[in-house]
Amino acid sequence: MNNFSNISPELYELSEKCINRIDPALYAKYDVKRGLRDISGKGVMAGLTEIGDVKAYEVENGELIPCEGKLYYRGYEIRDLVNGFVSQNRFGFEEITYLLLFGELPTADQLETFKSVLSDYRTLPTHFVRDIIMKAPSLDMMNTLARSVLTMYSYDKNPDDTSIKNVLRQCLELIALFPLFSVYGYQTYRYYHDNQSLFIHAPRPELSTSENILYLLRPDCSYSELEAKILDLALVLHAEHGGGNNSTFTTRVVTSSLTDTYSAIASALGSLKGPRHGGANIKVTQMFEDMKQTVKNWKDEDEVAAYLGDLLDKKAFDKSGLIYGMGHAVYSLSDPRAQIFKQYVEALSKEKGLTEEYELYALVERLAPQIIGEKRRMYKGVSANIDFYSGFVYSMLGLPKELYTPIFANARIVGWSAHRIEEILSNGKIIRPAYKNVTKTRSYISLEDR
Helix, strand or coil: CCCCCCCCHHHHHHHHHCCCCCCHHHHHHCCCCHHHECCCCCECCCCCCCCEEEEEEEEECCEEEEEEEEEEECCEEHHHHHHHHHCCCCCCHHHHHHHHHHCCCCCHHHHHHHHHHHHHHCCCCCCHHHHHHCCCCCCCHHHHHHHHHHHHHHHCCCCCCCCHHHHHHHHHHHHHHHHHHHHHHHHHHHHHHCCCCCCCCCCCCCCCHHHHHHHHHCCCCCCCHHHHHHHHHHHHHHCCCCCCCHHHHHHHHHHCCCCCHHHHHHHHHHHHHCCCCCCHHHHHHHHHHHHHHHCCCCCCHHHHHHHHHHHHCCCCCCCCCCCCCECCCCCCCCCHHHHHHHHHHHHHHHHHCCHHHHHHHHHHHHHHHHHHHHHCCCCCCCCECHHHHHHHHHHHCCCCHHHHHHHHHHHHHHHHHHHHHHHHHHCCCCCCCCCCCCCCCCCCCCHHHC
16 A cells, blocks of 8 residues: 655655755846845735735835834724724624625624624534544644535535625635634544544534634533633634735635635635744744743743843754744734734733733743844844734633634635635736746757766
């Protein structure tokens, strides 16, 4: 039987021949924007959108001046949206989902109708868990999630219909089903790989998305109101981040070919899985676990600063030279999502008896920019991003690390859906960027003369 994980000596030898990197100097020579960003970090303009906007600079006399970060959903500042539902002690994710998809905040009646629609869609096809999720369980929940999404194509009577009416229906179904795909995939993983008991709870129609995630995940289905509200906030803050992030751009690129919704969303999941994108909060959590074991006095600023310096000098943790959770491709002075999250993280840490851990996070957030500034040549400011606190929140909620990135996907599926619809409606062209070939022309040599 073929071992699909085996690398034979012949294959290894062939792989050595594939290592052929482009000379970095050529990127400057041909003015290629690596990662579609210039040296200042400003992104190359690749499209237009009305869905989300990220602001990190003010323009004064033609010069970019860093400012406190701002995030907008359909023109509304994220702080205003959060304050709106938090001040009324409501869950916000469903309301924000409506806003991102339809462009306007719902009335009370529209919101209740919309919640009912999502609840009706939160039902899997008969035997889906047994026949799809429980078959060939993956070591990574993102792959399980992608497989579930792709399999839904087979249950759809109109999978390739790209009319807006049909695509909206498909997107709403996926938004409703992502919590089930994610949690059931994890429960199956625990059962097969960790020999744990298998729990498959049915979702409850009266619960919000965040409540259902906790209800489905926990063996006793219990959760506190604060836990559900903070998870709801996490979903809101992760739901959208403009068209330029990797997974959303992937959604638009794949959508522009007019492929089906399931293929487009599965492609976005493949992007989000990467540690440079959705997997960052796991690294933050692991880094802090190492820090807590290495640093003897968590309140000693000099000792914490020394550890952070060792991180940058590739002497600590994974020796990558990074302080995970610090810095962002766009934000400089602050990430508004991290600032909002921080207010509620402190409250949850008190409920969980983890105030010392929270104080360590806050200390690192304060010290890291200064230490990075001393050891790195920076073209813009650096601050904590949302991954800095989200991993800590998920750990306090008792969410397993295997579900950190899928929970991110449970939120970002909303933004992907909105961008897919906008791409179909607005662009009308397949996205096809240019690549310059820098290989020298060569003459063919016959097989016997090589």
